[in-house]
Amino acid sequence: MDNSKRPQIGVSACLLGEQVRFDGGHKKSSLLTDRLRDVFDFQAFCPEVAIGMGIPRRPIRLIERGGQVRAVGSKDADLDVTDKLAGYAASLEAKISHLDGYVFMQKSPSCGVFRVKLYNESGDAVIGVRAGVFAAKVMQAHPNMPIEEAGRLNEPALLENFVVRVCCYREWKEQVLAAPSPDKLQAFHRRYKYLLMAHHPQDQILLGNIAAQARAGSMKGVLEQYETSLMRCLAHRAQRKNHFHVLTNISKVLRKTMSAWQKREWDAVLTDYRHGVIPLVAPLTLLKHYCSATQDGFLAEQAYLQPYPSHLGLRNAI
Ligand code: SF4
Incomplete structure (x- = not known):
């Protein structure tokens, strides 16, 4: 892959071997550092260190308090870093808007995506699962960006799906969004016809209909609709x-x-x-x-x- 076209991936810093965890350790993923680094460029972020919590630091967890999800100290619920974590995510916008994907550390109250434990206010019972505070804000700001947790990438089908989404998202931005035209959109759709069909045949037809509506000079709505449907289509694993x-x-x-x-x-x-x-x-x-x-x-x-x-x-x- 041409270096200028290598996908740019955001990563939880501990996954790259940086010793930024609350206990001073890391969670290095050799899949990322040995295998995917060959084709992706990584940009590391540790939100808890970035907001000044230090290393080592008091661990945090998610609790529900007053109808809200809060990230608080596991042993000291007066330590509430929710707003700082959310504020840090917002402040990163200029640094992450170009990213083609993001790999988060699972289970973390800051970085986890799918199954971070949510405790009741007193912290003695798990009442559900949520995304971590930082990850949730990144996903909210970039709903179409491919996201995955490192642990799930050990499953071959999920790894393949994530890499497909990242490479397609990158090409979409380069080949269509950089200088949009109806011809480019339709050429992109032609090139992806069979891949989309493998992921979700109905969405492939829907995307064809959206691409056919493109007219020079008024493409914004069509592009937004196409991008959202494209990434939703690819999020289905190809059976x-x-x-x-x-x-x-x-x-x-x-x-x-x-x-x-x-x-x-x-x-x-x-x-x-x-x-x-x-x-x-x-x-x-x-x-x-x-x-x-x-x-x-x-x-x-x-x-x-x-x-x-x-x-x-x-x-x-x-
Ligand atoms: S999971 Fe996120 S907050 Fe925790 S150490 Fe890793 S990068 Fe930092």
Whole structure:
């Protein structure tokens, strides 16, 4: 990947090995530091250190108080850093508005996204789960930005989904938003047709209808609608049955030029993929080979064939 086009990812600083946790430790993720660093550039943030809590510091947790979620000291509920954390998130706007994604540390009352424990006011019972205060503010300000928790990235399908979303979001901003035109929007949609279909066929049709409405000079509303629907579409994990459907669709075009032997080979590989015997990389490798032989321009440009750098090997595991 060209360095100037490397996606820029915000990360909880402790995940990069920075010793910023309340106890002076870190939560280094080798997936980030060894594998994804190869294709992404990281920008680290530790909100608790940034608001002056120091290292080491008193741990905090989320409680419900007066109908509000507050981040307070685990042992000293008078220590309330909710407003400082929210204020820090707001102050970062200029530094994070260019980001193509964000990986947060799970379970943290500041950085967690999905299942941070929420306690009752006295702190003796868990009454629900919430996003951490800082993460919630970042997500509120950037509802379309791909977000994930580091722990969930150990699941191959979630990792693949996050990388797809990040790379697509980056390309969307570069290829369309940087200098929008109806032609660019429609070219983008053409290139992503099969990838979107693999993630959510109905949304792919909806996105096509939105792109078709684009008219020069009045694109703001269409772009906003397209971006929101695009990221919602990709947030659906591409299921094996949808991949099978897309592979079958693409191969309909290619069958016209395949020999009888190639058709048998393709059908056998597709059947094995459908039944979960082989991973997605197997039919895709064959498909790319057939595509390059036909020199079909529409197929050759499809993001589905190569949505992110292939050396990440993510399609070996799904
Ligand atoms: S989870 Fe967030 S607040 Fe906690 S140490 Fe890591 S970066 Fe800092």
